[in-house]
Amino acid sequence: xxxxxxxxxxxxxxxxxxxxxxxxxxxxxxxxxxxxxxxxxxxxxxxxxxxxxxxxxxxxxxxxxxxxxxxxxxxxxxxxxxxxxxxxxxxxxxxxxxxxxxxxxxxxxxxxxxxxxxxxxxxxxxxxxxxxxxxxxxxxxxxxxxxxxxxxxxxxxxxxxxxxxxxxxxxxxxxxxxxxxxxxxxxxxxxxxxxxxxxxxxxxxxxxxxxxxxxxxxxxxxxxxxxxxxxxxxxxxxxxxxxxxxx
Amino acid sequence: xxxxxxxxxxxxxxxxxxxxxxxxxxxxxxxxxxxxxxxxxxxxxxxxxxxxxxxxxxxxxxxxxxxxxxxxxxxxxxxxxxxxxxxxxxxxxxxxxxxxxxxxxxxxxxxxxxxxxxxxxxxxxxxxxxxxxxxxxxxxxxxxxxxxxxxxxxxxxxxxxxxxxxxxxxxxxxxxxxxxxxxxxxxxxxxxxxxxxxxxxxxxxxxxxxxxxxxxxxxxxxxxxxxxxxxxxxxxxxxxxxxxxxx
Numbered sequence: 001x002x003x004x005x006x007x008x009x010x011x012x013x014x015x016x017x018x019x020x021x022x023x024x025x026x027x028x029x030x031x032x033x034x035x036x037x038x039x040x041x042x043x044x045x046x047x048x049x050x051x052x053x054x055x056x057x058x059x060x061x062x063x064x065x066x067x068x069x070x071x072x073x074x075x076x077x078x079x080x081x082x083x084x085x086x087x088x089x090x091x092x093x094x095x096x097x098x099x100x101x102x103x104x105x106x107x108x109x110x111x112x113x114x115x116x117x118x119x120x121x122x123x124x125x126x127x128x129x130x131x132x133x134x135x136x137x138x139x140x141x142x143x144x145x146x147x148x149x150x151x152x153x154x155x156x157x158x159x160x161x162x163x164x165x166x167x168x169x170x171x172x173x174x175x176x177x178x179x180x181x182x183x184x185x186x187x188x189x190x191x192x193x194x195x196x197x198x199x200x201x202x203x204x205x206x207x208x209x210x211x212x213x214x215x216x217x218x219x220x221x222x223x224x225x226x227x228x229x230x231x232x233x234x235x236x237x238x239x240x241x242x243x244x245x246x247x
Numbered sequence: 248x249x250x251x252x253x254x255x256x257x258x259x260x261x262x263x264x265x266x267x268x269x270x271x272x273x274x275x276x277x278x279x280x281x282x283x284x285x286x287x288x289x290x291x292x293x294x295x296x297x298x299x300x301x302x303x304x305x306x307x308x309x310x311x312x313x314x315x316x317x318x319x320x321x322x323x324x325x326x327x328x329x330x331x332x333x334x335x336x337x338x339x340x341x342x343x344x345x346x347x348x349x350x351x352x353x354x355x356x357x358x359x360x361x362x363x364x365x366x367x368x369x370x371x372x373x374x375x376x377x378x379x380x381x382x383x384x385x386x387x388x389x390x391x392x393x394x395x396x397x398x399x400x401x402x403x404x405x406x407x408x409x410x411x412x413x414x415x416x417x418x419x420x421x422x423x424x425x426x427x428x429x430x431x432x433x434x435x436x437x438x439x440x441x442x443x444x445x446x447x448x449x450x451x452x453x454x455x456x457x458x459x460x461x462x463x464x465x466x467x468x469x470x471x472x473x474x475x476x477x478x479x480x481x482x483x484x485x486x487x488x489x490x491x492x493x494x
Contacts, residue, residue: 035478119366123481132474157477190491224491227379230404231278234370237487240480244437244471244488 002048002076010048010080010092016144023095025146027158029087035156041096042159048072048080049089082148095146098162101135104178106198108247109135111180113168113214114205115235118143122153123236124203129157131243136163137171137200172217180218181246182210183238187221190245201246203239222246249295249323257295257327257339263391270342272393274405276334282403288343289406295319295327296336329395342393345409348382351425353445355494356382358427360415360461361452362482365390369400370483371450376404378490383410384418384447419464427465428493429457430485434468437492448493450486469493 012018013026024045027036030053036042037060047060048070054061061069077086110128115121121143128136143150145163172180181193182202202218204210215221224233224241233241259265260273271292274283277300283289284307294307295317301308308316324333357375362368368390375383390397392410419427426446449465451457462468471480471488480488 031478123484126477126481127484129475129477130471130473130480155478160476224377226377227494228376229407230373230376231282231402233377233487234373234483236481237370237374237484240484241487241491244492247474 002070002072002080007079013092014082014148016147019146024092025095025151026082026090026092026148027151028081028083028090030089032152032156033089033091036091036093036159039159043094044068045092045094046070047089047091048077050074050077053088101164103176104135104200105176107134108196108198109133109137109200110239111168111200111202112136112138112142113202113210114139114208115142115203116206118147118149119153120206120234120236121145122150124239125154125161125163126157127236127240127243128161131247133161133243136161137168138163138165139168140165168214169217179220181220181222181242182215182218183242184210184215184221184223187223189225190222190242193222193246196246201239201242203235206235249317249319249327254326260339261329261395263394266393271339272342272398273329273337273339273395274398275328275330275337276399277336279399279403280336280338283338283340283406286406290341291315292339292341293317294336294338295324297321297324300335348411350423351382351447352423354381355443355445356380356384356447357486358415358447358449359383359385359389360449360457361386361455362389362450363453365394365396366400367453367481367483368392369397371486372401372408372410373404374483374487374490375408378494380408380490383408384415385410385412386415387412415461416464426467428467428469428489429462429465430489431457431462431468431470434470436472437469437489440469440493443493448486448489450482453482
C-alpha cells in the first residue's frame with residue numbers, strides 16, 4: 001500500500017527543482033532496478049513493486065531494511081509511474097555524491113556541449129558504459145541525468161558512469177593537459193586515427209554543434225566520412241561511432 | 248486560413264489506419280520540409296505555413312500550384328501540429344510508390360528485425376542515408392515509417408532511402424544470394440572485417456535481438472566489442488557503428 005503523501009512525494013521527483021533539492025531520483029522497470037540495486041555508487045531509498053515482482057525477487061525483499069520494500073497494487077503503480085506502460089517496479093534512489101575529479105588523464109571521457117534531448121543523453125551514458133569511458137563532462141545547459149527519460153534511456157548504465165556538469169571552457173583550462181578529439185564535419189577521417197587510451201571525445205549540440213571557442217581548444221578534429229546525403233548524424237550515434245573507432 | 252474539414256483531415260493522418268488508406272503522411276518544421284520538397288520521390292499534396300515562413304520562402308510559394316500553398320496563423324498550426332512546439336510549417340505528402348526490388352546485390356542495405364521504437368527507426372533511416380545504404384528492409388511488425396515521430400527523427404532522410412516491409416525469412420529465400428552481416432553479441436569483432444560494397448546488415452529488436460531462424464540465415468556475425476559493463480547498445484547506435492566500420 002502507498003500513502004497519499006508518498007504519492008505526492010514521488011510525483012514531486014518528476015520535477016527537476018525537487019530532484020535538486022531532495023538529491024533523489026526515480027527509476028522504473030525490472031531491468032534498470034536490478035542494475036541500480038547492484039550499483040556500488042547509488043543507494044536505494046525505497047522500492048515500490050507489485051506482488052508479481054516481489055514474488056520473483058524474494059532475495060531483494062529479504063535484503064532490504066524494514067520499510068524500504070513496499071508492495072503496491074497495479075493501480076497504485078500507475079499513479080506514481082512516469083511511463084505510459086508502468087512496469088512492475090519503481091525505485092527512489094539517492095543521487096550519488098562523487099569526489100571532485102581534478103584530472104582526466106589515463107582514461108577515456110566524453111564531453112558534451114549542450115546535449116538537449118533526454119533520450120540522446122541517456123543513450124550516450126549507455127554508450128560510455130559499453131566502451132568503458134570513465135567520465136562524462138556535460139555543459140551546464142545539457143539535459144539533466146536524473147530526468148526520468150534520461151534514467152530510462154541509460155538502461156541502468158547511470159550507476160556506472162560518473163557525469164560531471166561544469167563550464168566546459170573553464171574546466172579545460174583548469175585541468176592538466178589531455179588530448180581532446182572533437183566530432184566535426186571538417187576534421188580528419190575517423191579511420192585515420194590510431195587507438196587511444198587517454199583523451200576526451202567532444203560532442204556538440206544536436207543542431208548547433210560545438211561552440212567555436214570550445215572547438216578551438218580541441219587538439220584533434222574527427223570526422224565520420226559520409227557516402228550519402230544526410231546533413232548530419234544523431235549526436236548519440238556519432239558518439240558511438242567515434243568511440244568504437246578510437247577506443 | 249484553414250477549414251474545419253482540413254483540420255480533421257490532417258488530424259486523421261496522425262493515425263496509421265488513415266495513412267494506409269489515404270497513402271499520405273505529414274511532416275513538420277523548416278528543415279525537413281525543404282528536404283522533402285527537394286526529394287524526387289516524394290510528392291507534395293499541400294503546404295501549410297505561417298506568414299513568417301512564407302516570407303523567407305517566396306520561391307516555394309511561387310513554384311506551387313494554386314491551392315497547394317496555404318498561409319495559416321500560429322494558433323491554426325497548433326491545431327494540426329503533432330509537435331509540442333509547432334515549427335512554422337507543416338506539409339502533407341503522398342507516400343512514394345517504388346518499383347518492386349528483386350535483388351540487393353551490388354549495394355549496401357539494412358535489414359531490421361522488429362525495430363519498435365519510432366525514434367530508433369527514424370534515426371536508422373538517417374544513418375542509412377549518411378552511409379549511402381540504398382534500402383532498408385523491415386519486418387512487418389517494425390515501426391511504420393510514416394508515423395510522425397519516425398518522419399521527424401529522419402530529419403528529411405525519408406526522401407532518400409527506400410524502406411521495404413516484408414516477411415524477412417521469406418524475402419531472403421526469394422532473392423539472389425547476398426552476404427548478410429548480423430549484429431550479434433557472439434560474432435567476430437567488427438574491426439576484423441574488411442570494407443564491403445555489397446551486403447545486408449541485419450539489426451535485431453531492441454530487447455529480443457534477432458530471431459534465431461533469421462540469425463541462422465546470416466553469412467557473418469558481427470560484434471561490437473565491449474570494454475565496459477553495459478548489457479547492450481541502442482539498436483540505432485549499433486547500426487551506425489557497424490556501417491561506419493564496414494562501408
